[in-house]
Amino acid sequence: MRKMYILIIIFLLLFIGGGFFFNSNAEYALLPEKDDVVKYEANHQTGTDIWGEWIGTEAGKSFADHSKTPVSAKHGAIVVDKQLLQLGREVFYKETFGNEVFLTDIMGMVNGPLTMANIAKEVISLKGKGTTNLQVELAEDVTIGDRTYKKGEKIDTGIDVPKGSYLPLGMPVVWDHGKLRIGISCAACHATVDPKTKKVVEGAPNNDLNAGLLMALATNSAAYFTHADIKSLKSYIRSMDRTVMDSKGRKSSLPDPQLLEKEVDRIFASWPRGNFDSTIDMKANPSQIPDSFTLGDHPYGWSGFATAGPFRGLATFSNNVHAQNADSLAQSELSEALFGVDKEVYIGTILQNAANPKFRYKPNGNEKPSEFFAKVDPTPGVVGVNKLVAPPQFPKVSLVAPDGLVASEPGYRFNEQNNAVAAWQNTINPPSLSAKMDARQIARGRDVFVQAGCIRCHAGAYFTNNRVVAAKVVGTEPSRAQALKKTEKVFAEAVFYAPDTPVPVPKNAKVLKVPTEHLDTEQIRLAFAHGDSKGGYKVPSLIGLSWSAPYLHDGGVAVGPNEELGLTGTLKKGIVPDARNSLRALIDRTLRQQVIWANASDPQLRAVHVSGDGHRYWIDPQAGFTREEQEAMIDYLLSLTDP
Numbered sequence: 001m002r003k004m005y006i007l008i009i010i011f012l013l014l015f016i017g018g019g020f021f022f023n024s025n026a027e028y029a030l031l032p033e034k035d036d037v038v039k040y041e042a043n044h045q046t047g048t049d050i051w052g053e054w055i056g057t058e059a060g061k062s063f064a065d066h067s068k069t070p071v072s073a074k075h076g077a078i079v080v081d082k083q084l085l086q087l088g089r090e091v092f093y094k095e096t097f098g099n100e101v102f103l104t105d106i107m108g109m110v111n112g113p114l115t116m117a118n119i120a121k122e123v124i125s126l127k128g129k130g131t132t133n134l135q136v137e138l139a140e141d142v143t144i145g146d147r148t149y150k151k152g153e154k155i156d157t158g159i160d161v162p163k164g165s166y167l168p169l170g171m172p173v174v175w176d177h178g179k180l181r182i183g184i185s186c187a188a189c190h191a192t193v194d195p196k197t198k199k200v201v202e203g204a205p206n207n208d209l210n211a212g213l214l215m216a217l218a219t220n221s222a223a224y225f226t227h228a229d230i231k232s233l234k235s236y237i238r239s240m241d242r243t244v245m246d247s248k249g250r251k252s253s254l255p256d257p258q259l260l261e262k263e264v265d266r267i268f269a270s271w272p273r274g275n276f277d278s279t280i281d282m283k284a285n286p287s288q289i290p291d292s293f294t295l296g297d298h299p300y301g302w303s304g305f306a307t308a309g310p311f312r313g314l315a316t317f318s319n320n321v322h323a324q325n326a327d328s329l330a331q332s333e334l335s336e337a338l339f340g341v342d343k344e345v346y347i348g349t350i351l352q353n354a355a356n357p358k359f360r361y362k363p364n365g366n367e368k369p370s371e372f373f374a375k376v377d378p379t380p381g382v383v384g385v386n387k388l389v390a391p392p393q394f395p396k397v398s399l400v401a402p403d404g405l406v407a408s409e410p411g412y413r414f415n416e417q418n419n420a421v422a423a424w425q426n427t428i429n430p431p432s433l434s435a436k437m438d439a440r441q442i443a444r445g446r447d448v449f450v451q452a453g454c455i456r457c458h459a460g461a462y463f464t465n466n467r468v469v470a471a472k473v474v475g476t477e478p479s480r481a482q483a484l485k486k487t488e489k490v491f492a493e494a495v496f497y498a499p500d501t502p503v504p505v506p507k508n509a510k511v512l513k514v515p516t517e518h519l520d521t522e523q524i525r526l527a528f529a530h531g532d533s534k535g536g537y538k539v540p541s542l543i544g545l546s547w548s549a550p551y552l553h554d555g556g557v558a559v560g561p562n563e564e565l566g567l568t569g570t571l572k573k574g575i576v577p578d579a580r581n582s583l584r585a586l587i588d589r590t591l592r593q594q595v596i597w598a599n600a601s602d603p604q605l606r607a608v609h610v611s612g613d614g615h616r617y618w619i620d621p622q623a624g625f626t627r628e629e630q631e632a633m634i635d636y637l638l639s640l641t642d643p
Helices: 002-018 082-094 099-106 116-125 211-216 221-227 257-268 310-325 328-339 343-351 369-376 416-425 439-451 485-490 521-528 579-587 589-600 603-607 627-638
Strands: 025-028 047-050 053-056 077-080 135-137 142-144 147-149 154-156 173-176 179-182 191-193 200-202 243-245 251-253 468-470 495-497 511-513 536-538
Touching (some): 077 416, 099 179, 116 179, 211 257, 221 343, 439 627, 468 521, 521 536, 579 589
Antiparallel strands (some): 047 077, 135 154, 142 147, 173 179, 243 251
């Protein structure tokens, strides 16, 4: 197997260097064997899901024995069996839904200082040893903000390579008709490599992935401008000789591509490692990459916006990544409502500096940007370049499609891949800690947990009450809580095609109304910041805290193994936060204040709304707890590895 990977990389490098072109295509993606994964006790999850109602199979009884609800897919039922779970695991590691086109041809992720050749060279140099942080040599000089990176300098990417592998985790490589492209699957962010064994830890967040810097190194990061702090494109117009005909028949100017690129690069490079800005609100408010220990942790997303549809909204959350976060063009039909940017200006801005000349739009011509894009679109008839389907309410959004679209690849059924990965994620549990913990100490910590009142919110088998708490109440940085506010303008009824609908969707496909009447309307207002709501954050499960440091939605509560304080002292310096020390900062007000001060000293962190403040629920001497009780509580929290 190892020799095969070497041959694959050498093969790719030969074609990068030689510039050969031929009519063929192939895809290479890492799907680790079971022996290459850190073992955990999986949740048993076979049965039937119908709009979030779970009916497990037991004692040979069928779904029909348990419920009077119709069992047919025509009514929304999704049967979870071994085949669907296997598909879910494959989707998690391998599926890109075509995002390699946006990342490579439009954004130019590996077309500038960061190259596929140099990535491959560093992977080969590991000789199968694996790493949690692939360091890659830059191919050219580049200045981002006030920092100049030199050719030959090695940067921390945070990309993981498991032991024995010659391919990065979660980064499929596609060779298509003479063009090499790189894509991103779920595993790049939501799996990691154990620092000791270098085996894959399924579901644990890649907490040092340097996503912001990787995008800042792209040649057309401006294609992702809606995730940056760009208040208005008009601020970046420097001349009137770069114009397009907008959707209202008026001449409108495009922003200066270099000026916009420079600012977007600066903002992306400010993101802390392990953080990603997954909301398109033209504000810089990245959040910590979440884990995928998802069973019982509904509603999903930091604000709890994914609450309806299959698997209690988990399929909706899974879809969000590919329908919104991996293809900015997918939002072109809503750009006016969401960003105040005309559709033609929006498309023109994204494509005017595309890495691949085939996708590069030239203003001042006779073609509108949308007309130009239609000629080069690899997925004609579909919004954007990813493999997406427009659900019945499109172009409006809904509770089951908050970004308006659904990632579904031709040859599968509607939403099948999202349903599959959601079903499989619900089987994942974090691995137990290798060091055995004292049972009496854990029991004592549980008593402290109850005595301190933590159980009021972090209740039940999954340590969450499954509620959204107003941002003002929880006290954490409020910017992200309002990220979905403008969707209220384009909200529609939650409707889906039946789950057995083939893709491409045929005419007259069966449309189902997704049940939402049981949902708390006030909770939805909080999750989306609709009406006069300032938004909120969901109460997360505490399962797997040993794998998910740093803490809070902004990932700001970080303390290193040697008491390094804040993100300035840890991830900004390439030091991974220590779970025990970071948990101590979460519950000890004195240590937390030191962490907040450390974060506040960094203007980059302030600019992207990362503070580590809020959630002021203390277990410390001032609250009447001894240091021994505090340590027992931390031991208890670290022991929570399965429900």
